[in-house]
Amino acid sequence: MTMRIPILKLKDYLLVSIQWELDDQTALQFQEDLLTKIHETSARGVVIDITSIDFIDSFIAKVLGDVIGMSRLMGAKVVITGIQPAVAITLIELGIQLDDVMTALDLEKGLEKLQQELGD
Amino acid sequence: MTMRIPILKLKDYLLVSIQWELDDQTALQFQEDLLTKIHETSARGVVIDITSIDFIDSFIAKVLGDVIGMSRLMGAKVVITGIQPAVAITLIELGIQLDDVMTALDLEKGLEKLQQELGD
Numbered sequence: 001m002t003m004r005i006p007i008l009k010l011k012d013y014l015l016v017s018i019q020w021e022l023d024d025q026t027a028l029q030f031q032e033d034l035l036t037k038i039h040e041t042s043a044r045g046v047v048i049d050i051t052s053i054d055f056i057d058s059f060i061a062k063v064l065g066d067v068i069g070m071s072r073l074m075g076a077k078v079v080i081t082g083i084q085p086a087v088a089i090t091l092i093e094l095g096i097q098l099d100d101v102m103t104a105l106d107l108e109k110g111l112e113k114l115q116q117e118l119g120d
Numbered sequence: 121m122t123m124r125i126p127i128l129k130l131k132d133y134l135l136v137s138i139q140w141e142l143d144d145q146t147a148l149q150f151q152e153d154l155l156t157k158i159h160e161t162s163a164r165g166v167v168i169d170i171t172s173i174d175f176i177d178s179f180i181a182k183v184l185g186d187v188i189g190m191s192r193l194m195g196a197k198v199v200i201t202g203i204q205p206a207v208a209i210t211l212i213e214l215g216i217q218l219d220d221v222m223t224a225l226d227l228e229k230g231l232e233k234l235q236q237e238l239g240d
Contacts, residue, residue, distance in 0.1 A: 015130075
């Protein structure tokens with residue numbers, strides 16, 4: 001059974017909290033669900049909180065990088081919050097393209113950042 | 121495998137969106153996770169959005185009623201948002217104690233209600 005990660009809509013934003021390690025199927029399902037939800041809701045921003053994740057493998061790292069790029073193509077800015085040291089190391093070592101990704105400490109600060117960025 | 125429902129913390133509040141029908145194990149795990157999170161974060165309010173749920177059975181209805189009562193005992197007010205007609209009917213028919221539960225249309229309005237209620 002593929003687990004699915006709930007995506008919460010709050011005003012113009014989508015909020016996601018990934019609280020357990022993802023398997024490959026769940027990660028791909030999440031990618032699809034998020035893009036669908038951006039389309040359905042015309043969301044202008046997405047906050048993905050990964051505070052609870054202390055390790056990611058290369059597949060999940062790639063999916064994360066992809067989902068950020070795809071969301072941007074669809075017009076939604078992405079903020080990743082709560083990146084832990086080991087996760088940061090993995091992302092950089094794998095060369096995942098996060099150059100112009102916004103980051104923040106937690107969900108709340110991520111939302112604030114989006115609001116500033118989008119001029120709300 | 122028991123699925124777990126992510127619980128998001130935003131300021132003093134916890135946000136939960138239940139987007140798929142719960143099986144009994146997942147519902148009980150959610151109950152435990154939510155109470156633990158209220159304790160850990162000293163949350164003052166909880167919004168549980170069930171917009172995507174169009175049917176609940178008697179077990180899930182009871183767990184939902186219980187979790188509201190338990191959260192209140194722990195000092196957190198609960199708002200349920202997005203109750204659909206069939207769910208409302210089930211809750212009333214089963215006599216689930218929701219007399220003094222706050223409800224709202226969606227997550228956003230639920231948060232507003234909590235903020236008013238708690239004087240933020």
